[in-house]
Amino acid sequence: MSMGIDDIWIFACACLVAIPCTILGCFLVLRNMSMIGDAIGHAVLPGIFCAYYFYHSKATFPVLIGASLSGLAATFLIQWIHKKVKLQSDASIGISYTLFFAIGVILVSAFGAQADIDQDCILHGEIAQIPLDTLSLNDGFSLGPRQFWMLLGNTLLVVAFCLLGYRALWSTSFDEHFIKSIGIGVLFWQFSLMGMVSLTSVVSFESVGAILVIVFLVGPASTAYLIAKQLNKMIWWSILFAIHACFWGYLAAILFDGSIAGSIATTMGIQFFVVFFFLKWAQNSSNKSLDLQDYE
Amino acid sequence: MIENVKDPSLEAHNLTVFYQKRPAIWNLDFTLPKGKIIGIMGPNGSGKSTLLKSIMGILKPNDGWVKVFQRKIDDVRFKVSYVPQRQSIDWDFPTNVFEVAKMGRISSKGLFKRFTKTDLEIVKESLHRVNMYDMRNRQISELSGGQQQRTFLARALSQEADLFIMDEPFAGVDAASEKAIIGLLNELKSKGKTLLVVHHDLHSAKNYFDWLVLLNTRLVGSGPLEKLYTDELLSETYGGTLTSLSKIATKIEKQGLPIRHK
Numbered sequence: 001m002s003m004g005i006d007d008i009w010i011f012a013c014a015c016l017v018a019i020p021c022t023i024l025g026c027f028l029v030l031r032n033m034s035m036i037g038d039a040i041g042h043a044v045l046p047g048i049f050c051a052y053y054f055y056h057s058k059a060t061f062p063v064l065i066g067a068s069l070s071g072l073a074a075t076f077l078i079q080w081i082h083k084k085v086k087l088q089s090d091a092s093i094g095i096s097y098t099l100f101f102a103i104g105v106i107l108v109s110a111f112g113a114q115a116d117i118d119q120d121c122i123l124h125g126e127i128a129q130i131p132l133d134t135l136s137l138n139d140g141f142s143l144g145p146r147q148f149w150m151l152l153g154n155t156l157l158v159v160a161f162c163l164l165g166y167r168a169l170w171s172t173s174f175d176e177h178f179i180k181s182i183g184i185g186v187l188f189w190q191f192s193l194m195g196m197v198s199l200t201s202v203v204s205f206e207s208v209g210a211i212l213v214i215v216f217l218v219g220p221a222s223t224a225y226l227i228a229k230q231l232n233k234m235i236w237w238s239i240l241f242a243i244h245a246c247f248w249g250y251l252a253a254i255l256f257d258g259s260i261a262g263s264i265a266t267t268m269g270i271q272f273f274v275v276f277f278f279l280k281w282a283q284n285s286s287n288k289s290l291d292l293q294d295y296e
Numbered sequence: 297m298i299e300n301v302k303d304p305s306l307e308a309h310n311l312t313v314f315y316q317k318r319p320a321i322w323n324l325d326f327t328l329p330k331g332k333i334i335g336i337m338g339p340n341g342s343g344k345s346t347l348l349k350s351i352m353g354i355l356k357p358n359d360g361w362v363k364v365f366q367r368k369i370d371d372v373r374f375k376v377s378y379v380p381q382r383q384s385i386d387w388d389f390p391t392n393v394f395e396v397a398k399m400g401r402i403s404s405k406g407l408f409k410r411f412t413k414t415d416l417e418i419v420k421e422s423l424h425r426v427n428m429y430d431m432r433n434r435q436i437s438e439l440s441g442g443q444q445q446r447t448f449l450a451r452a453l454s455q456e457a458d459l460f461i462m463d464e465p466f467a468g469v470d471a472a473s474e475k476a477i478i479g480l481l482n483e484l485k486s487k488g489k490t491l492l493v494v495h496h497d498l499h500s501a502k503n504y505f506d507w508l509v510l511l512n513t514r515l516v517g518s519g520p521l522e523k524l525y526t527d528e529l530l531s532e533t534y535g536g537t538l539t540s541l542s543k544i545a546t547k548i549e550k551q552g553l554p555i556r557h558k
Contacts, residue, residue, distance in 0.1 A: 030389060168407040171399055175385045181352045181378035182403035182455070183370060225390065229435040234390050 006131040009145050011250050013130050014212075014264065016151035017204045018242035020158035021216035024197050026235050029221040030173045032089050036075065036194070037217035039097035040201040041210040043074030045104025053111060067202040074100045075194035127208040127260045147207040154203045161196055169193060170231050212261045216242055219268035223275050245271050297529060298326060299519035303366075305330040305459055305490040306351065310360035313346050317549045319513055320346040324360070326509060326518040333481050333491045335505035335521075337498070339534050342512045344494045345381065348463050351492075352378050364459060374403060377457035379448050381464050387436050393447050394432040397423055400454030422453035425483075427476055442473025449480060460484065461492045466500070478504055498530065 021037075028034045047070025051062040074096050081092040135143040143149070162169065172179050172186045179186055197217075204213045220238035228234035249264030256263075304327035311324040321343035328334055336344050349355040351362050353369045365372050377400070400422070401415045423429040426446040431439070439447065445465055452460055465477055481491050481504070495501055501508070501521075508524040510516035510533040517524050517533075 030386075165407075167402065170391075171402060171407075174389050174391065174396075175380065175399070177349075177354060177380045177384055178378065178399065178451075179402070180354050181373075181376075181380075183373040184402070184407065228390050230392065230395070231390050 007250075007254065009131050009148060010127060010260065011246065013145065013148055013151055013207055014127060014246045014250060014260075015243055016148070016155050017208050017212065018216045018220070018246055019239055020155045020196075020200045021204060021213060022220045022238045022242045023158060023162050023235055024193070024200060025217040025219075025221035026224070026231070026238055027169055027173055027193060028197065028217060029225060030231075033093070034218045034221070035090065035093055036078065036197055037201055037214040038210075039074060039078065039093045040071040040198055041205065041214065042104075043097045043100035044068075044071050044202060044205070045101055046070050046107055047073075049104055049107045049111075053107075064202060064206070067205075068199055070100065071198035071202055072195055075198050076191065079190055079194060127212065130207060150203055151207060154200055158196055158200055161192070165189065165192070209261050211265055215265040215268050219245070219265075219272060223268075223272045226272075226275055226279055241271060241275075242268075297517040297519055297523060298515065299523070300327045301329045303330065304328055305365060306492070307363045307366070308351075308360065309362075311347075311350060311357050311362060312359040313343070313350050313355055314358045315346075319548055321350070321511070322514045322548075324511075324515045326515060328490070328492070328509070328518070329507060330490050331485060331488045332506040333485055333493065333504060334507040334509060335501050336492065336494045336509045336511060337496065337501060337533065338511035338516075339496070342533075344496075344511055345463055347511065348378070348461055348492075348494060351461060352376070374455075375458045377403075377452040377455040377460050379452045379460065379462040379465060382441065382444050382448065382467065384463075387439070387444060389436065391436055392432065393428055393434050393436060393439070393443075393450075394419065394423070396436060396447050397428075397432075397450040397454055400451040403455045418456065419450070419454045422450040425453060426450045426480060440470065440473075442469035442476075445469050446473060446476060449477065457489075459490045459492065463494045464496070465493060466495060466497065498534075501525070 025034065025037075028036055044067035047066035047068070048063055049066075050070075051066030055062045077096040077099075078089075078092045081087050081096060082089050085092075087095075130145045130147050133146050135146045135149060168184075168189045172189050176186050201213050201217075204216075220242040221234070223241045224234045224238035228237050245268040246264055249267035250260060252258070252267065253260040253263035306328040308324045308326055312322050313320045324347070336347065338344055346355060350357045351364070351369065362369065364376055369376070397419050398411065398415075401411055401419060405411060405415065420429065423432055426449050428443065428446050428450055431443065434443075436444065436447065449465070452462075466474055469477065481493070484491060485506075493505070495504070502525055505521050507519065508521055509518045510524060510529055512533050517529050
């Protein structure tokens, strides 16, 4: 086992996926919308196909645009079904993304021969390959992996959005009726939150693959939900849990020479149960000490 | 028995809301006085919450209109405070009593302006008035039903409104909280505020309210308590006529309703 500069780039990129996903994930978990990452992962297929089909290339930019648009369209459909048709949010997610995915499958099977694609191209980005694709200046000075800069840009965007919209995001997640009653539109915030999730997912899918994105959207927020009593603390805790899992997961992957994404995802799952059982244990032992005091 | 008032706090005309094809409220015409505690009463599913939501513009009426202080609701929202049903939100949400009460200040501060010292003073004062200040740092999941309701009331108070619209504030609260809430309502009334309260317990109603609105999809009556609190009207609201009313609802569902227009 040896650690090099590449490992630092990979770890940095994992963190830059983790941070925006985690922050957005906190709001999604509180809105019962956490499976939206999975939905977007499938709903991007028609968009990717169209980008390939019309540009005849696997250039990143058109594909990103296509995927984002198609992810956004799916989130809009989910919101619309949830609000207007008044279906539960999980059912709205299910019906929307399967529709998008199915359209994608039909397009690929009908015209895919020319385009030479399958969804693996984007859904299963491989985090270990990040250092292979670098940016460099004209004189050859290397700026590091291209993905790193893209992820950094996205992270800054998401952090700025959440800081600026914090009051709006938490108050509409908590009590939408009240916010409506004082005359503030909630749709704008719902859609811009979903837009952020869609963009972040697509950018991250390409770098680290779908599993890790879903893990970061749901895992840290759920773990932090167990212990935090305030939303702002929940966000801080979840970022901490996310980076913590990245660190140990990545270390384990190097040690056992295994899949990085799989290893980080597993660590996140284990971390959730460790925190859960620790809390239970702490609660029980504090109850016991109370009992003892009663007897004394 | 529908009594109208001059210079009303609230006026509804021909107000009709459908869910799918079934009317939730149908053709409501009434005016309500200022500076009174007004009870909106009716059995389950009689459209009480629907009425409140359409007053607040959360639901769009299929026909008719509501005016608050003789203006459209959007022009006077800053004067109106809405207290939703306690069960309408997730009480496991990670936040505390003070933060919830502070939400009331969003109505004058909007989503971006910083809260000032004055804002925080108002929130503090509101918490004192509902006797929740000592619990301001409690996580809301640790509150009893009555404490949850008082937290909601503190939020409403910190809006500094003139009209309070409350959905079932007495549902599932303990005796102490009930007393605190009714004390608060009377205090607000003495300051000239108008309180519109959805309620379903007939027994306590006659001690709480000055004015009643009896509702069962259509309006059964609206007027001073003494005139409305009669066996005949109450049983028309709650009892015997229920079956024929639901027949009407079913019939309308089948045939469609020729709605009168403004």
